[in-house]
Amino acid sequence: xxxxxxxxxxxxxxxxxxxxxxxxxxxxxxxxxxxxxxxxxxxxxxxxxxxxxxxxxxxxxxxxxxxxxxxxxxxxxxxxxxxxxxxxxxxxxxxxxxxxxxxxxxxxxxxxxxxxxxxxxxxxxxxxxxxxxxxxxxxxxxxxxxxxxxxxxxxxxxxxxxxxxxxxxxxxxxxxxxxxxxxxxxxxxxxxxxxxxxxxxxxxxxxxxxxxxxxxxxxxxxxxxxxxxxxxxxxxxxxxxxxxxxxxxxxxxxxxxxxxxxxxxxxxxxxxxxxxxxxxxxxxxxxxxxxxxxxxxxxxxxxxxxxxxxxxxxxxxxxxxxxxxxxxxxxxxxxxxxxxxxxxxxxxxxxxxxxxxxxxxxxxxxxxxxxxxxxxxxxxxxxxxxxxxxxxxxxxxxxxxxxxxxxxxxxxxxxxxxxxxxxxxxxxxx
DNA sequence: TCTGGGGTCCTAGGACCC
DNA sequence: TCTGGGGTCCTAGGACCC
Numbered sequence: 256x257x258x259x260x261x262x263x264x265x266x267x268x269x270x271x272x273x274x275x276x277x278x279x280x281x282x283x284x285x286x287x288x289x290x291x292x293x294x295x296x297x298x299x300x301x302x303x304x305x306x307x308x309x310x311x312x313x314x315x316x317x318x319x320x321x322x323x324x325x326x327x328x329x330x331x332x333x334x335x336x337x338x339x340x341x342x343x344x345x346x347x348x349x350x351x352x353x354x355x356x357x358x359x360x361x362x363x364x365x366x367x368x369x370x371x372x373x374x375x376x377x378x379x380x381x382x383x384x385x386x387x388x389x390x391x392x393x394x395x396x397x398x399x400x401x402x403x404x405x406x407x408x409x410x411x412x413x414x415x416x417x418x419x420x421x422x423x424x425x426x427x428x429x430x431x432x433x434x435x436x437x438x439x440x441x442x443x444x445x446x447x448x449x450x451x452x453x454x455x456x457x458x459x460x461x462x463x464x465x466x467x468x469x470x471x472x473x474x475x476x477x478x479x480x481x482x483x484x485x486x487x488x489x490x491x492x493x494x495x496x497x498x499x500x501x502x503x504x505x506x507x508x509x510x511x512x513x514x515x516x517x518x519x520x521x522x523x524x525x526x527x528x529x530x531x532x533x534x535x536x537x538x539x540x541x542x543x544x545x546x547x548x549x550x551x552x553x554x555x556x557x558x559x560x561x562x563x564x565x566x567x568x569x570x571x572x573x574x575x576x577x578x579x580x581x582x583x584x585x586x587x588x589x590x591x592x593x594x595x596x597x598x599x600x601x602x603x604x605x606x607x608x609x610x611x612x613x614x615x616x617x618x619x620x621x622x623x624x625x626x627x628x629x630x631x632x633x634x635x636x637x638x639x640x641x642x643x644x645x646x647x648x649x650x651x652x653x654x655x656x657x658x659x660x661x662x663x664x665x666x667x668x669x670x671x672x673x674x675x676x677x678x679x680x681x682x683x684x685x
Numbered sequence: 686t687c688t689g690g691g692g693t694c695c696t697a698g699g700a701c702c703c
Numbered sequence: 704t705c706t707g708g709g710g711t712c713c714t715a716g717g718a719c720c721c
Contacts, residue, residue, distance in 0.1 A: 269721095290689035297689070297721095313688040331689090358692090358721045441719050472695055474719075501691055540713090550688055562714060597690085693720075700713080 259486055260397055262364040262378060263404040264347060264385075266340075267392045267412070269360035270298035273339045274329050276390035285326040289314050292505055293330055342389045350381055355490045363401060365490050371421065378417045396420065401488045402481035405438040406456070422484065429456035429482065439478040444471070456482060496605065497534065502527045503597020509548070510593040513584065516545060520583040523598045524576035531570040531600060539568045539602030541575060543582040548594035559586035568604065575600070 266272060270288040275281045285302035289295065296312050306324055308317060314328075321328055340359045348354055353365040369377060378395045385393050396407030397419040404420075406428055411418035420428055435445035437456050451470075453459050460482035468476040477487045502523040510516050520543060531538060546558035565578055579598050 292687090292689075294687080294689055311688085315687040318687095333690095361721075439719065443718060472718085474695070497692080499692070503690065505689065507687095542714095548688080560715080564713090594688090599691095691721090693718100695716105695718080697715090697717105698713105699715105700711100702710085702712100703708100 258399060259365070259367045260369070260374075260399060261401050261404040261490070262351075262366045262374075262395055262397045263357075263401070263408045264362050264364065264381075265394050265396075265408050265412070266343060266360035267394055268298055268300050268304075269340075269391070270329075270331060270336055271300040271303070272391050273332075273336050275300070276339065277335075281327055285324060286329070287321070287326055288329045288331050290331060292507055294505065297331065339389065339391060343385055343391050343393070346385050346388050347381075350384075353490055353492055355492065356494055363404065363490055366397060371419065374419045375417060378419070379415075382416055392416075398425075399484045400481040400486050402438050402478060403484065406432065406436075409436065425484070426457065429460060432456040434459050437478060437482070439474060444475065447471070496536070496603065498601075498603055500527055500530055500534075500536075500538070500600040500603060501597060502530070503544075503595060503599075505595045506593065510596070511589075511591070513587050513589070516587055516593060516596055517580055517583060519596050520579050520598060521576045523596070524579045525572050527598050527600050528570055528572040528575045531603070534603075535606045536603045537568040537570045537606045538565065538575070538600035539604070540564050540600070541579055541582070542599040542601060543579050543586060543596075544599070545583070545586060545593050545596040547591050551592070551594070554592060557588060557591045559588070561586060562599075562601065568602070570606065 271286040274286060274288065281300075283302065284300075285306055285308075286300040287296050287303050287308060288298040290297045293314055296308060296310060296314060296317070299308050299310065303326060306320075306326070308320075308326070320326075336359060343360075344354075344356055344362060347362050347364065351364040351366070352368075355363045357363055366374060366378075374397055378397070382393055382395055385391060393416075394408055394411040395417045396404050396409070396411045398404035398407045399420075399422060403425065407418045407420035410420065410428065432455055433445075434440050434448055434454055434456055435442070437459060440448070440459070447470075448454070448459070451462070453462055459479060462479060464476050464479050467479060480487050504519070504523070506519070510519070540562050542560060542562040544558070544560035546560075547554065547556050549556065561582055563578060563582055565574060569575065575598075583596075
């Protein structure tokens with residue numbers, strides 16, 4: 256049985272390459288793509304990189320430079336990039352038995368079944384095929400683990416476009432590689448590793464894992480193991496459902512009035528609920544955040560963020576927006592110039608599999624009425640079908656009914672429960 | 686004057702329950 | 704002044720990624 260091998264396919268300068276597909280005149284000239292509000296540079300063609308334009312640089316700082324050097328500048332078009340991404344992924348999926356889409360412009364393929372000497376040839380032709388069918392240039396790196404494939408991909412980018420990193424070549428590839436270039440080691444960790452005399456990938460590979468784990472966390476330990484060739488991040492074939500969903504924007508003009516902040520929060524809420532429904536999901540909690548500009552040194556910084564439980568899991572725009580607005584009003588402090596606000600939906604689940612939820616109005620969890628209700632539901636749906644959740648929302652306790660029975664019809668008012676006010680009954684369906 | 690948006694995972698600490 | 708232990712859930716915050 257041959258050893259496991261991963262190929263990482265990474266689209267070169269993805270957003271800039273997408274723009275080029277639709278305008279060949281952009282070939283060979285410097286191209287950059289800007290973030291929302293045309294704030295920062297988020298993609299650069301090779302020519303733009305050669306001019307020294309850095310990733311993430313604020314556009315206003317380089318605008319005159321771009322004019323002088325005839326750099327073609329684009330606002331981002333995420334609809335286009337998403338569409339191009341799907342085209343690339345389709346080509347890859349038709350070639351590989353197992354694949355994981357890692358981001359909009361990257362995918363891991365399992366290439367364990369190839370002989371090492373075939374790989375170079377096979378992947379070179381895959382690369383040509385992706386380019387021919389989609390117009391997008393890609394780089395391909397192969398390694399024994401995902402982390403090593405990432406290193407191989409960097410080598411591919413600087414060379415022939417395809418790099419197969421064999422075990423024998425690993426030490427050489429890691430000797431002079433700055434530790435910050437290793438996947439999973441960011442700015443903070445690089446700085447924290449420096450006093451431990453860990454500055455290169457090979458020094459990290461040879462470091463004491465127990466010590467690193469105590470000093471940092473399991474993520475760092477896993478990275479070290481991956482550098483040693485121990486596969487810790489296996490391929491996840493099915494893309495897992497998203498667990499959180501965020502909608503946020505920087506303000507074009509700084510916001511000082513509550514009314515403007517409320518307008519933004521309700522717009523973001525509506526958009527978030529829309530995205531939720533598009534993915535057939537519902538959310539349990541929401542977070543609202545707002546903050547002043549971290550770059551503004553002239554005023555006091557202010558940042559506020561808080562999470563609340565929604566009354567029940569939902570994708571309902573009005574409920575989400577209403578809850579978010581209440582929270583936003585609580586968090587808003589006058590006298591600040593807000594630069595950004597957003598909403599984060601947390602605890603997402605599949606709407607089709609969602610548990611119908613009944614709300615009972617009672618103060619007493621142990622009340623006879625509720626116990627009767629549980630008995631009745633258990634009798635109807637089988638023992639254990641109903642469980643009592645200990646979550647208290649205001650004065651209401653929540654009963655959950657497992658959705659084993661698709662023929663769920665029981666209504667609250669049919670239950671032998673005495674309530675002083677009409678209970679709300681929610682059945683969440685697909 | 687102007688500095689993105691959207692995710693993941695891990696950990697710590699407090700609340701709460703039995 | 705002493706006054707349990709263990710488990711889980713929730714929230715906040717910090718690191719990373721593209």
